[in-house]
Amino acid sequence: MTPSLMALIAAVAAGASAIGLLVAVAAWAGWLGDEHARRRGRGERKLRALAGLDGGAGRAAWWAGHRTRVLTGLAVLVVVWLATGWPIAGLLSGIAAANISWLFNPGREHAEKINRLEGLEEWVRRMSDIHTVGLSLEGAVIRSVATVPDSIAAPVRLLAGRLGAGWPPDGAYRAFADDLDDVTADMIVALMLLHVQDRGAGLGKALKDLSASVAEEVLMRRKVEADRAKPRANMRWITVFCLVVFGLSMFSGAYVGPYSSVGGQLAMIAFAVVFVLLLVWMRRMANLRPVPRFLSPADRTLSPAERAHAADERTGRSQR
Template identity: 30%
Template sequence: MLHARTERMEALATWTEMLRDTLSAAAGLEQAVLVTADIAPTALEPEARKLAAAVRSRHPLPAALRAFAEDMDDPLADVVVAALVMASEQQASHLAPLLGELAESVREQVAMRQRIDAGRASVRTGVRVTVIVTLGMVMGLVVFNRTYLDPFNTPTGQAVLAVVGALFAVSFAYLTAIGRIEEPVRLIGPATARATAGTEPGGTR
């Protein structure tokens, strides 16, 4: 899943650069979206073609872009779409340089996520090795030297086992928690995209 997401975000950065280059050639934003959607990177092709179809169907560009953000479902995509929506609604100037900076930012975020995941992968590997070795040792004692475990049959031994088990559970819960990557809050939520997706130039459908 991480690999697929990485491909989509790299494709988003490439598409953003394509928009920048097309805008630099004096094309309008709507025309740039239509032109680049047809040649978008493969990982972004379904969402880009859906965006182009919405624009060709005379949906307002801001609404089509918000629907595109919902399809992408990623905070990084929301940042790019927010800039495009602002430009389409307010005729923002200097959009092309901004898109170049956003594309670079997306790539930096993707690279950072990859570095973080690589570091945490080594931690997860260490945890798996520890668990396997511990369980292997316990099973070995049960099979080959059961008398070694006799002290744990006493109430005191059971209490010690309970404490050790609790420590293992807390440790695994902590490692699971630090293994998660907290996502930033999305700028364009699904509710907003759905509310605006049905708007047409003449009003609400």
């Protein structure tokens, strides 16, 4: 193979890689049209919010909820760096301090989901009682804000605010499902969407039956979480042991001397990456994989008038 042919192949490969990278960034940033739309994962939505691609609201909300953790991590970073003279040790200690709840409470997210489902079941049951007295579904949602359980208070208030601000019910309910991000919430929202298209009787009874089904699922999930309490406790003790050993090793003098070199700092990064990967692996073994949602995400890029027009078009197509 001649050098010119090798250079041509290398140039084509580099151009294809650049185009692929550009398409990937465009899809992630949302530059492609609706025909290329897909459901984004939770991690991807968080990254987009932190990057400010949602208008900056997600980044502001993230900073409001994580300000204390970030400042604590920065303080630990500076202290450990000054005490040891190792910048990587300070960085790793700061990251660990900022994510202390993730390290020592691996079941927290699942417990929050169960509490949210329990609140959702209570809210749906109250909604069925309110709707029975003659209010419309949208009126029942707004009326329920006064008695909504704390675990789902924020999403329900957002839903009531969207309905009060003139959002089409179809888009408001889909946005509510996105906020809850759970397949069980999709079942409830699907019932609401069906009622939007067909304002027939029987919604109150359907909501009551659905609340009973959600209550059974909450009970089942609590039993599953109880079975996973032991492996999570083992994971917590392993994490404590490793962090204590790491902390005590800083004061062992010549034993940790090699970590002062550049190679030692790189080795520390490698050990930290392997440790985190092992924790993630153990968490996946101790946690259930969530069931994928089936509702499409709400379109938040259109104005209320455009959303209303799109909803009317969808209703017209369904009637034809």
